[in-house]
């Protein structure tokens with residue numbers, strides 16, 4: 289349900305993302321940092337959030353990719 293997406297959530301809108309954007313899980317506050325990638329999912333360092341696999345989810349709580357929030361710098 290699109291209505292359920294909170295303001296500030298990524299919500300699948302890749303146009304909001306830059307290659308170096310960091311995003312934070314709104315459930316457990318896990319941060320995805322493109323500079324570090326993701327060991328759990330074997331994502332190489334330097335991979336933008338927008339290029340993560342469709343089935344990627346939070347390595348800490350299995351939260352949906354679309355529930356990540358963009359962190360303002």
Ligand SMILES: [Zn+2]
Pocket residue numbers: 313314315316317318346347348349350351
């Ligand atoms: Zn999480």
